[in-house]
Amino acid sequence: MNQILDNQRETAIKLATLIAGKSEDALRRAPAPGKWSVVEVIAHLAEDELATSWRYRQMLEQPGVLLAGFDQDEWARRGQYAQWDLRDALELFRMLREANVRLLEGLTDEEWSRWGTHSERGRLTVADLAGHMNGHDARHMAQIARILAG
Numbered sequence: 001m002n003q004i005l006d007n008q009r010e011t012a013i014k015l016a017t018l019i020a021g022k023s024e025d026a027l028r029r030a031p032a033p034g035k036w037s038v039v040e041v042i043a044h045l046a047e048d049e050l051a052t053s054w055r056y057r058q059m060l061e062q063p064g065v066l067l068a069g070f071d072q073d074e075w076a077r078r079g080q081y082a083q084w085d086l087r088d089a090l091e092l093f094r095m096l097r098e099a100n101v102r103l104l105e106g107l108t109d110e111e112w113s114r115w116g117t118h119s120e121r122g123r124l125t126v127a128d129l130a131g132h133m134n135g136h137d138a139r140h141m142a143q144i145a146r147i148l149a150g
Contacts (some may be wrong), residue, residue, distance in 0.1 A: 001104070001112060001127065007134045008101050011141075012094035015042065018144055019086070027086055031147045036076065038144050039089065043081035044072060045140055046093040052133055053100050059116040059126050060107075067116040067124065104130060 019027060019038060027038045036044065051070060058065045081089075104126070112127045124132070 001130075004127070004130045004134055005101055005104060007137070008097060008104075008130070011137045012090065012097055014141060015045075015090060015093070015144070018141060018148070019090075022148060024086075026148060028082070029147075031150055036143075037082065038147050039084055039086050040076060040081040041140050041144055041147075042086060042089040042093060043079065043084040044076060045137070046089050046096065047075055047079060048072070048136065049093055049096040049100065049133075052129065053096055053103075055116065055129060056100060056103060056126055059114045059124075059129070060111055063114045063116075065116045067118040069118065069120040 019042075022038070030037045030040075055067050058067065107126065113125050115123055115125045115128075118124050121132075
């Protein structure tokens with residue numbers, strides 16, 4: 001679990017480094033019609049961290065709980081991600097991630113094994129979800145790098 005937590009602790013710093021010095025235009029430019037800009041990706045990361053925060057706590061409180069999926073494009077539309085201030089999105093992500101890492105750091109082995117049933121992914125333990133979030137972070141950081149390189 002230490003590697004999972006180390007990766008999660010570093011994500012906000014890596015994101016900030018990735019976007020440092022980039023122009024507002026570069027950060028708001030969508031790579032193609034219907035695709036997210038860097039600002040939208042980071043807003044998504046913040047709101048997904050919010051959903052993950054709820055999922056962790058639900059699994060810990062009620063093992064076996066049903067974990068609803070969500071339509072990320074609908075969340076982006078309703079949340080107006082394109083209008084977000086980049087600093088606010090990154091700060092919200094950082095704060096939620098820190099709260100989640102703090103929670104995870106205090107778990108026992110038994111609590112890491114608590115689980116829920118995700119509507120799309122099936123049975124997930126707290127450890128599975130934390131590992132999933134590391135992959136999610138990596139995919140979106142690579143996406144941001146591609147957008148900025150384009």
